[in-house]
Amino acid sequence: MAAAPAPMVEKSKKEMPQGEDKSLTEAGNTFEAYKPNAFTETAKDALSTFAADVDTASYSMARRYLQNGQLPPTHAVRVEEFVNYRHFVRVGVQGKVVSRSQRKPAHLVFLVDTSGSMASSDKLPLALESIKVAVKNLNENDTVALVTYAGSTRDVLAPTPATDVKKIHAALDTLAAGGGTAMGSGMETAYKHAVKKASGSVVSRVVVLTDGDANIGPNLSAKDMLASVQRYVSEGVTLTTVGFGMGNYHDSLMEQLADKGNGNSFYVDSMKEARKVFETQLTGTLEVIAKDVKFQVEFNPKAVNRYRLMGYENRDIADKDFRDDKVDAGEIGAGHTVTALYEVELTGESQELATVRIRAKAPNGTEAKEQSFPLTRADMKASLDAASPDFRFAAAVAATADILRAAPAAEGWSLATAQKLAESAVGSDSDRTEFVKLIGQARALTGASARGR
Numbered sequence: 001m002a003a004a005p006a007p008m009v010e011k012s013k014k015e016m017p018q019g020e021d022k023s024l025t026e027a028g029n030t031f032e033a034y035k036p037n038a039f040t041e042t043a044k045d046a047l048s049t050f051a052a053d054v055d056t057a058s059y060s061m062a063r064r065y066l067q068n069g070q071l072p073p074t075h076a077v078r079v080e081e082f083v084n085y086r087h088f089v090r091v092g093v094q095g096k097v098v099s100r101s102q103r104k105p106a107h108l109v110f111l112v113d114t115s116g117s118m119a120s121s122d123k124l125p126l127a128l129e130s131i132k133v134a135v136k137n138l139n140e141n142d143t144v145a146l147v148t149y150a151g152s153t154r155d156v157l158a159p160t161p162a163t164d165v166k167k168i169h170a171a172l173d174t175l176a177a178g179g180g181t182a183m184g185s186g187m188e189t190a191y192k193h194a195v196k197k198a199s200g201s202v203v204s205r206v207v208v209l210t211d212g213d214a215n216i217g218p219n220l221s222a223k224d225m226l227a228s229v230q231r232y233v234s235e236g237v238t239l240t241t242v243g244f245g246m247g248n249y250h251d252s253l254m255e256q257l258a259d260k261g262n263g264n265s266f267y268v269d270s271m272k273e274a275r276k277v278f279e280t281q282l283t284g285t286l287e288v289i290a291k292d293v294k295f296q297v298e299f300n301p302k303a304v305n306r307y308r309l310m311g312y313e314n315r316d317i318a319d320k321d322f323r324d325d326k327v328d329a330g331e332i333g334a335g336h337t338v339t340a341l342y343e344v345e346l347t348g349e350s351q352e353l354a355t356v357r358i359r360a361k362a363p364n365g366t367e368a369k370e371q372s373f374p375l376t377r378a379d380m381k382a383s384l385d386a387a388s389p390d391f392r393f394a395a396a397v398a399a400t401a402d403i404l405r406a407a408p409a410a411e412g413w414s415l416a417t418a419q420k421l422a423e424s425a426v427g428s429d430s431d432r433t434e435f436v437k438l439i440g441q442a443r444a445l446t447g448a449s450a451r452g453r
Contacts, residue, residue: 029061029073029076029246029247029248029249029250029251032075032251032252032255032314034075034313034314035313036313036402036405036407036408036409037308037309037310037311037312037313038308038408038409039306039307039308039343039345039409040306040307040308041305041306042299042300042301042304042305042306042307043301045319046298046299046300046301047296047297047298047299047319047322048296048297048298048299048307048309048342049294049295049296049297049316049317049318049319049321049322050294050295050309050312050315050316050317050340051292051293051294051295051312051315051317051328051329051330052093052293052294052295052315052329052330052331052332052338053312053315053330053338055255055258055264055265055266056264056265056266056267056277056281057243057251057254057255057265057266057267058076058077058251058267060266060267060268060269060273061076061243061249061251061267061269062076062077062401062404062438063269063434063438064246064267064269066438066441066442066445067269067438067441069441069445070445071404071442071445071446072404074404074405074406075405076251076405077401077404077405086343086344086345086346087343087344087345087346087380088341088342088343088344088384088387088391088395089297089307089341089342089343089344089353089354089375089380090339090340090341090342090391090394091295091297091339091340091341091342091356092337092338092339092340093293093332093337093338093358094335094336094337094338095289095290095332095333095334095335095336095337096289096334096335097334097335098287098289098334098335103139103203103286103287103334104201104202104203104286104287105139105141105142105143105201105202105203106138106139106142106143106202106203106204106205106286106287107142107143107145107159107194107197107198107202107203107204107205108134108138108142108143108144108145108205108206108207109145109146109147109190109191109193109194109204109205109206109207110131110134110144110145110146110147110207110209111147111148111149111186111187111189111190111206111207111208111209112124112127112128112131112146112147112148112149112175112209112210113127113148113149113150113186113208113209113210113211114148114149114150114175114176114177114178114179115149115150115151115177115178115179116150116177116178116179117177117211117245117247117248118177118210118211118244118245119177119178120245122244122245122246122269123177123211123244123245124175124176124177124244126244126268126270126271126274127209127242127244127268128172128173128175129271129274130209130242130268130274130277130278131146131172131209131278132168132169132172133274133275133278133279134207134278134279134282135162135165135168135169136165136279137278137279138162139162140161140162140163142161142162143159143160143161143162143197144157144159144160144161144162144168145157145158145159145160145190145193145194146168146171146172147186147189147190147193148175148186149185149186149189150177150178150179151179152179152185153185153186153188153189155189155193156171156174156175157171159193159197187206187208187225187228187229188228190206190208191206191228191229191232191237194206194232194237195232195235195236195237198235198236198237199236200236200364203238203286203287203288204236204237204238205237205238205239205240205263205286206237206238206239206240206261207239207240207242207282208239208240208241208242208254208257209242209244210241210242210243210244210254211243211244211245211247211248211249212243212248212249212250212251212253212254225253225257226256226257226260229257229260229261230260230261232261233260233261233262236364237261238261238262238263238288238331239257239258239260239261239262239263240258240261240263240264240265240266240282241254241255241257241258241261241263241264241265241266242265242266242267242268242277243265243266243267243268244267244268244269249267251267254267255314259330260328262288262291262331263331264281264333266281266282286333286334287333287334287363288331288332288333288334288363289332289333289334289363290331290332290360290361290362290363291329291331291332291360291361291362291363291365292325292327292328292329292330292331292359292360292361292368293329293330293331293332293338293358293359293360294317294322294327294329294330294358294359294360294368295340295356295357295358296319296322296356296357296359297340297342297354297355297356297357298354298355298357299344299353299354300350300352300353300354302347302349302350302352303346303347303349303350303351303352303353303354303377304344304345304346304347304353304354305344305345305346305347306344306345307342307343307344307345308342308343308409309340309341309342310340310341310342310343310398310401310402311340311341311398311401312340315329315330317329322357322359323359323368323370325361325366325367325368332360339394341394341395341398343409351376351377351378352374352375352376353375353376353377353379353380354374354375355372355373355374355375356372356373356374356375357370357371357372357373358370358371358372358373359371384421385424389424389425389427390425392421392422392424392425393421393422393425393426393432395421396418396419396421396422396425396439397422397435399413399417399418399421400415400418400422400435400439400442403415403418403442404442415439415442415443415446416443418439419436419439419440419443422435422436422439423436
């Protein structure tokens with residue numbers, strides 16, 4: 001498998017201190033505020049344990065802020081979702097690629113928020129066009145159902161073959177925004193539809209499209225909805241949450257729902273991103289190939305003085321729970337990549353740097369299998385310049401995310417340095433080119449902010 005960035009840790013045991021994190025609201029949007037990981041002394045704690053994470057919503061949200069001429073709120077930036085000084089160590093896995101013709105038949109229940117807050121062009125209209133992109137990329141054995149929620153819940157389309165594009169489009173074109181937001185009851189209805197099709201031979205998934213607001217209706221609280229979602233996981237239904245728009249977006253709720261639902265969280269800010277999410281990331285990776293995927297890196301105190309995992313604060317797992325198969329972790333779909341970056345200080349003594357362990361269950365399994373891989377000095381390059389373009393770009397992305405969220409460990413970095421490193425690894429990749437431009441926008445905004453003080 002491949003890779004995405006990771007967090008920093010300053011705890012001898014990987015249990016999140018109670019009360020350390022809290023929800024913060026900025027310009028109407030709500031984010032969970034996680035304290036960035038700090039360096040851990042290897043002699044005190046050699047183990048770093050975390051769950052896989054392939055969400056990308058944080059990156060898309062930060063991009064929208066920058067393109068709107070604003071620096072993103074520090075608590076809106078999650079390093080591990082950006083990459084989906086000293087030395088860097090990259091740990092990564094990539095799920096095997098399952099072609100469109102080889103994957104299992106899929107039953108998708110699109111749960112669409114049609115409340116009044118979804119009226120703007122970047123919300124409901126963009127959501128409906130996104131569904132049309134998804135339908136275009138489904139197979140002849142796939143089916144689509146459509147449920148909406150506003151002041152009440154409505155069954156708009158019973159399970160319909162994905163090939164009946166005319167019928168599906170006609171149903172979508174009837175939708176309009178208006179009313180309150182009964183997300184809880186909408187979730188219950190969508191899951192009841194999805195469970196009817198769930199089996200070991202079918203991919204059954206609920207896809208929520210919303211601005212993240214939930215202000216009326218049963219199962220209102222996040223706690224209630226999370227409990228409801230988790231009940232259906234054992235029945236074989238997964239969940240994807242897709243956010244739209246600004247002003248009342250509940251980022252933390254969307255991420256938590258996706259995590260509990262063994263799925264992914266995305267944020268769509270344009271048709272370009274809609275095509276990426278619904279054409280490539282959703283329909284291309286519908287099939288979960290491994291669940292409860294956990295990573296554990298054991299650093300050698302003789303070789304590594306201290307380390308920090310960049311990101312993954314909200315995916316932290318107690319070291320003792322690595323081999324506890326009852327403890328929930330992340331899921332990896334076909335073709336998904338997960339990367340974790342560590343910053344390390346080497347002692348210069350031993351050749352054996354660390355042992356990397358990956359533990360995961362089969363999609364329908366209850367017992368996990370474990371693999372381990374050694375990491376030695378021979379695996380390391382002499383400098384960042386000598387590293388691969390993929391490695392250099394991942395380091396630039398992680399560093400940028402750390403700077404934007406004002407992580408204490410990022411004080412030695414500058415956006416100029418990160419931009420130069422990213423530019424050296426762009427190649428012909430359009431997404432990387434876009435990212436370099438975003439760093440430039442962030443630099444301009446940072447300079448303007450500094451001049452305003």
